[in-house]
Amino acid sequence: MTAQSDTAPAGNAVPDDNTRQLAAAGRGETFRHFALTFPALLLIVVLVFGPVGWLFWLSLIEDGQFSLAHYQRMWTAAYFEIFSQTFRISLLVTGLAILVGYPLAYLMSQLPRRIAGLMMICVLLPFWTSLLVRTYAWMVLLQRRGLINDALIGTGVIERPLALVNNLTGTVIGMLHIMLPFMILPLFASLRTIDLTYMRSASNLGASPIRAYWTVFFPLSLPGVFAGAILVFVLCLGVYVTPALLGGGKVVMVSMKIQQNAALYFDWGAASSLGVILLAITVVLFWLLSRLTRIETMFGGG
């Protein structure tokens, strides 16, 4: 420009003020970041919110008209029993999965990496087999003249075959087998990260190995247990094949009722309302659980 701007005092830096450009650049960056997340957002909307919304919509329609009939129908002892049984079985399987999975995950977390890797393959192997195949395999194993009953009678442990299948026992055994990897994987990942210096520290401070385990390692492993338990519990709520095949009609879970409504009676509204209620109860349960335990703040910052 002219000599005038060259001789302007240093403090009066108006021609050099780039605040607006920098602010614009900042807004541009925010927009580009949002644009980058857009495909993922779209995917979630299409695949999660869309179907759930549709589910809600269907559950409120009866004979082409808006109605609460589907929900009113559920206000009966029979439906209450189905939901109650679903949650009881899920809870039982989750509890058993912790009891069986924890020792295994603990062992794996303490073993050298290579051996732990081999064990992990053993845990995952059934995972790669078809769910249906595994369920039928359990039927073969558990039936009246199946391998387990034959072996127990053969060795004289029992005289008459045990009722292991076509009932709750069979359902729980089958579900436990299917759910175990979902417990072991997150639990193992979490146990692996527990710094063993904590155990040395406890030992140095006077804790015997058993007390060091219960006072230090076990509390630190609880977030992993919660993670595995939540995963297993949620998956249990929706399991269909296993209780249908191993329950012998005596075990009715919500998923089976949904199947019945949809496939047998072609009543999509009734099926949807069951799904909505299941979803609602689950969300409320987890909200309560997270309020009660505050897992993150309790164990955060290992």
Place this chain on the structure above:
Amino acid sequence: MNGSTGLSISGLSKHYGSFRALDAIDLAIGAGEFMTLLGPSGSGKTTLLMTIAGFTRPTKGHIRIAGRDLAAVPPHKRNFGMVFQHYSLFPHLNVAENVAYPLRMRRMSRTDTEQRVAHALDLVQLRHLSDQRVGNLSGGQKQRIALARAIVFEPDVLLMDEPLSALDKNLREQMQFEIRSLHDRLGITTVYVTHDQREALTMSDRIAVINHGRIAQLGTPTDLYNRPADSFVAEFLGESTLLPIERSGVDYTLSGQPLRHDHSAPDARYLMVRPEKLEFWEPGLEPTHNRFNGTIEQKVFQGDSLQIRIRLASGQQIVMRRPARRTVLDRIGEGGAEIALALHSDDTVLVPDGAA
């Protein structure tokens, strides 16, 4: 927390196959003494500490305290307090619960526990943090809590494994002072591991320099600094220039120049020169000092001091350090200027070759 006991280590070895992590270590630590194990990484200092703590089982040898051999005693029955490198505070417990942990393991009554925890937290001046989660603390605070936890049960010995290595420089220096003053108040026998020679010099009653699983030298900081046993200790502890010397008859010479010296080891191979011991040559220093002539190669301003690199007439380089004072600055010429240096015969230290 008085009545501390000494610790006696004899013939302690740890072999991993043919590798000797510890090679027949003998070390007597006096009651209430602050002993530092100093060495480069892989020297065996940490192995020695872990063996004392009971986490590493020795191949052979004894660790005795008050006549009792602890070599085969599991760590939780040793009654040694330990501060770990990364604090190792239990993240699921708050500050007070962490400090109370060793007392809980000793099934101490509730009132005694509360009293002791409060006292220990007072000692490290962090009582106001009692209810804090460990995750919310700063590095220095964690270090103090770890210290409180290690002393609250009045252990026979306090072990510290590079406790300050994760802190920044200023905090580290402050903590060195705090740990030392806490040690002096409690009179607790302390074994401190570090690879920081300055930290060792600052804090210790005695230092054991460890190298290749053996004690290279054991002594007070002054001993080690002024009279290193060999070239390894001389180089590891403090700044030094090592110049090869020759033996002629009963005397030693540096490039033909006879050296006036007060102390000598039998197989001396090097002249060790500490940068701060070198002075400017003055007439009249002949009876007590050695004289070295050279030219200034480089001057480096380091704030408090001036580092001067000098090429001796014999071709070897030597480093001198002088306070950055006007009088000093005035005396030192530019690069290439000639300079005459003086080294007192008492500071003319001749050392044998040490395995590096």
